Amino acid sequence: xxxxxxxxxxxxxxxxxxxxxxxxxxxxxxxxxxxxxxxxxxxxxxxxxxxxxxxxxxxxxxxxxxxxxxxxxxxxxxxxxxxxxxxxxxxxxxxxxxxxxxxxxxxxxxxxxxxxxxxxxxxxxxxxxxxxxxxxxxxxxxxxxxxxxxxxxxxxxxxxxxxxxxxxxxxxxxxxxxxxxxxxxxxxxxxxxxxxxxxxxxxxxxxxxxxxxxxxxxxxxxxxxxxxxxxxxxxxxxxxxxxxxxxxxxxxxxxxxxxxxxxxxxxxxxxxxxxxxxxxxxxxxxxxxxxxxxxxxxxxxxxxxxxxxxxxxxxxxxxxxxxxxxxxxxxxxxxxxxxxxxxxxxxxxxxxxxxxxxxxxxxxxxxxxxxxxxxxxxxxxxxxxxxxxxxxxxxxxxxxx
Amino acid sequence: xxxxxxxxxxxxxxxxxxxxxxxxxxxxxxxxxxxxxxxxxxxxxxxxxxxxxxxxxxxxxxxxxxxxxxxxxxxxxxxxxxxxxxxxxxxxxxxxxxxxxxxxxxxxxxxxxxxxxxxxxxxxxxxxxxxxxxxxxxxxxxxxxxxxxxxxxxxxxxxxxxxxxxxxxxxxxxxxxxxxxxxxxxxxxxxxxxxxxxxxxxxxxxxxxxxxxxxxxxxxxxxxx
Numbered sequence: 119x120x121x122x123x124x125x126x127x128x129x130x131x132x133x134x135x136x137x138x139x140x141x142x143x144x145x146x147x148x149x150x151x152x153x154x155x156x157x158x159x160x161x162x163x164x165x166x167x168x169x170x171x172x173x174x175x176x177x178x179x180x181x182x183x184x185x186x187x188x189x190x191x192x193x194x195x196x197x198x199x200x201x202x203x204x205x206x207x208x209x210x211x212x213x214x215x216x217x218x219x220x221x222x223x224x225x226x227x228x229x230x231x232x233x234x235x236x237x238x239x240x241x242x243x244x245x246x247x248x249x250x251x252x253x254x255x256x257x258x259x260x261x262x263x264x265x266x267x268x269x270x271x272x273x274x275x276x277x278x279x280x281x282x283x284x285x286x287x288x289x290x291x292x293x294x295x296x297x298x299x300x301x302x303x304x305x306x307x308x309x310x311x312x313x314x315x316x317x318x319x320x321x322x323x324x325x326x327x328x329x330x331x332x333x334x335x336x337x338x339x340x341x342x343x344x345x346x347x348x349x350x351x352x353x354x355x356x357x358x359x360x361x362x363x364x365x366x367x368x369x370x371x372x373x374x375x376x377x378x379x380x381x382x383x384x385x386x387x388x389x390x391x392x393x394x395x396x397x398x399x400x401x402x403x404x405x406x407x408x409x410x411x412x413x414x415x416x417x418x419x420x421x422x423x424x425x426x427x428x429x430x431x432x433x434x435x436x437x438x439x440x441x442x443x444x445x446x447x448x449x450x451x452x453x454x455x456x457x458x459x460x461x462x463x464x465x466x467x468x469x470x471x472x473x474x475x476x477x478x479x480x481x482x483x484x485x486x487x488x489x490x491x492x493x494x495x496x497x498x499x500x501x502x503x504x505x506x507x508x509x510x511x512x513x514x515x516x517x518x519x
Numbered sequence: 520x521x522x523x524x525x526x527x528x529x530x531x532x533x534x535x536x537x538x539x540x541x542x543x544x545x546x547x548x549x550x551x552x553x554x555x556x557x558x559x560x561x562x563x564x565x566x567x568x569x570x571x572x573x574x575x576x577x578x579x580x581x582x583x584x585x586x587x588x589x590x591x592x593x594x595x596x597x598x599x600x601x602x603x604x605x606x607x608x609x610x611x612x613x614x615x616x617x618x619x620x621x622x623x624x625x626x627x628x629x630x631x632x633x634x635x636x637x638x639x640x641x642x643x644x645x646x647x648x649x650x651x652x653x654x655x656x657x658x659x660x661x662x663x664x665x666x667x668x669x670x671x672x673x674x675x676x677x678x679x680x681x682x683x684x685x686x687x688x689x690x691x692x693x694x695x696x697x698x699x700x701x702x703x704x705x706x707x708x709x710x711x712x713x714x715x716x717x718x719x720x721x722x723x724x725x726x727x728x729x730x731x732x733x734x735x736x737x738x739x740x741x742x743x744x
Contacts, residue, residue: 121636128619427576428609429604429609429632430601430629430681431600433596514576
């Protein structure tokens, strides 16, 4: 079919202006496809990084079981079960599981934590805080504490505490000053402010305190174990599968971030669906454009098709000539559109440097290969109808035209 | 003499019902291999229809057609296409060359379409044919740049490319001036004499008919002489 390819190329090059217009039309469609892919993908990336980028992708918490009911007497007995407010469920064997979880593919960081409630007191000022005890050296494993530090350091140690900007302001605290932290269990520790962070999240900046794990052990009277393990993944979209894997590996109740984030997921899905629609319309435009152009070409070349048939060209040969033209138009338009799309996306900042107020275009999500492949397939499909029409041309009628 | 083709009782009707037009009305004809025959007759006599059927581009409404002992009526489209490519050449009144191709590319088309590519051997034969047609200096010219006579000589070369047993020429000189017409006919006569290729030439022109050793007259859809 090398000869059919030659004829297809000759037909395309015989009318350069028309072919150039056709290829440009296809390229515009591919450009839109790639632009939409990069925009929708980048937008999803941006939303996810802003909403779940700083939270744990998988969380393991100890199951807080109801106390056992020990009453067993004949007759009807009414009982009320009430959980103790001060009792905290613990993952007593967390140390055993950590290396195992860290070895799971896709796990970027693991942070064992002791969390609880407490009160910060400085003079007459008292603020309720949520206390998180993290291992020294793993302060930024989940939340990028280092990145949010505006004063001091995120490094935690014995007798140190890191607070949010709003909380520090409320207590009129500055670096190096001491503050009294009383846990919900009544244990009190005198701690020195070593760092102030500012995330832009009011709930975080105004009510969160970070201490080292040993300090938290003292505060919550927990000589061993932790209350939760937070896990960060390389790909947050793999949370469901990885959580399942950790659950089957350890038997612990690993919960992915997607649990309870149905609304966010629905919004992202709706956004992705919109992208699919727009990309489908771009492809349909390409298919219609190629089909109509080849239909016209078929009509214009009817006498030539008749001559070819008279000279011994079979129907399949004619089909191949026109389908090849469609494929070549799709390939050229696809490559041109992909190249233009890539060049147009180059000036946008990379995905890890998205800034508010700019279009979050992700050049890596341009789906270039997919765009070219779908365009070639679409162009081939579009050319089948004209090609079949060409193969059915009656040589006698066509030659007489 | 070896019989190249024979048709019996050919009937061809165009249209149906009241609009039906019967162009061939039981035409019978036999051509021997190596003949050079002229097909004469007034317009509407059925000459072009007969050539189209003999060229396997159209089937008759009824009748029989055998060429080289092959039943041309029973054969399917694929078989007829292959047969046509191997055994039949065409020369049309308006040359009907492929406009986006050079003279050589037009000539090698029948071989290339069969081989799937332009083989060196095909290109060599194509060149030889064009040289023989007096077009040595036009071999790689786009056909759009050739004169009417030159185009028709390219068309003759293309018809001869696969060394066919039969060349069907429908008014091959009808669109040429007298000098060009005689030049084309001289070439056709030369090929017929030297290679034994059978020619059936449809014409209105008595002088062209006089070039041929046999004259077949068609009138009202039958052979009359």
